[in-house]
Amino acid sequence: MAKLQHVIEAQQFTLPLIHELFQTADQMEKILERGGTLDYQNKIMASLFYAPSTRTRFSFESAMYRLGGKVISTEQAHLFSSVIGGETLEDTIRVVSNFCDVIVLRHTEVGAAKRASFVSSVPIINAGDGKGGQHPTQALLDLYTIYKELGYIDGLKIAFVGDLEQGRTVRSLAYLLGKFERVMLYFIAPDFLQIREDIQDYLTRHNVWFTLESELNKIISEVDVIYVTRIERERFGDKADIYEETVKNYFIDRETISKMKEKAIIMHPLPRLNEISPDVDSDPRAVYFRQTKNGLLIRMALLTMVL
Numbered sequence: 001m002a003k004l005q006h007v008i009e010a011q012q013f014t015l016p017l018i019h020e021l022f023q024t025a026d027q028m029e030k031i032l033e034r035g036g037t038l039d040y041q042n043k044i045m046a047s048l049f050y051a052p053s054t055r056t057r058f059s060f061e062s063a064m065y066r067l068g069g070k071v072i073s074t075e076q077a078h079l080f081s082s083v084i085g086g087e088t089l090e091d092t093i094r095v096v097s098n099f100c101d102v103i104v105l106r107h108t109e110v111g112a113a114k115r116a117s118f119v120s121s122v123p124i125i126n127a128g129d130g131k132g133g134q135h136p137t138q139a140l141l142d143l144y145t146i147y148k149e150l151g152y153i154d155g156l157k158i159a160f161v162g163d164l165e166q167g168r169t170v171r172s173l174a175y176l177l178g179k180f181e182r183v184m185l186y187f188i189a190p191d192f193l194q195i196r197e198d199i200q201d202y203l204t205r206h207n208v209w210f211t212l213e214s215e216l217n218k219i220i221s222e223v224d225v226i227y228v229t230r231i232e233r234e235r236f237g238d239k240a241d242i243y244e245e246t247v248k249n250y251f252i253d254r255e256t257i258s259k260m261k262e263k264a265i266i267m268h269p270l271p272r273l274n275e276i277s278p279d280v281d282s283d284p285r286a287v288y289f290r291q292t293k294n295g296l297l298i299r300m301a302l303l304t305m306v307l
Ligand code: CP
Pocket: 052, 053, 054, 055, 056, 057, 128, 135, 138, 269, 270, 271
């Protein structure tokens, strides 16, 4: 098994590593089905979350318990750790890494996980750093979901919809998809929420086809995946009317999905706000809750690879 030192950004994952991760996640599913655990009872995972999380924190903690390991945790590190007294992230990491075998870190600042990796004596896993940073483990579980649901990634046509400017899951997934053959990426958003130039430059440098569009309707019948992200109200300040119009323009309801391919899928990293109508949930193409289950498997697999 390949050994990972840290999990910081999506770009670090090569195609062989991604394939190995998927195979390990498949094995984790079989182990879970048998009700088994692995031999990690002497290992401790610290989850250090400076920003709110439901899925990432619970799935990492569940993954560690399912492996037979132990968890120490602070879910509001900005309130309940020595940071409140002015301790730096670096000092906190130097100390916490003495108490555990791996640290899962969510932070409000872009680049925090990388900074942590420079001073940590144990592996750091980036569980999301800042708005517009990265969320590599989410992107890996997204990619695994696409692979499991559709059976292919090469040749994929995917539409990203919503706040692509700050959406760290979209940014990380774009980096990963750029490693595959003949993928086509459609970034669907108004100008002020469009994907940033750093991702566009990366895709251009790697000869990945992409286009920036503002209307989903134009391409909805062509794509294999619609990947929807949150549009946060606070991004619009006092411009409530523009927020309402933007949400309405990109809202996914039963009429929208009636135009999708029969085998296409709708994904969302969750939590959702007003992006997808709840009556879409029962459509077999809505995979966002299955996506969260895959998060457990991918995070079990990642933990085995870093430990
Ligand atoms: N998708 C995701 O990162 O969800 P949480 O913020 O609940 O962890």
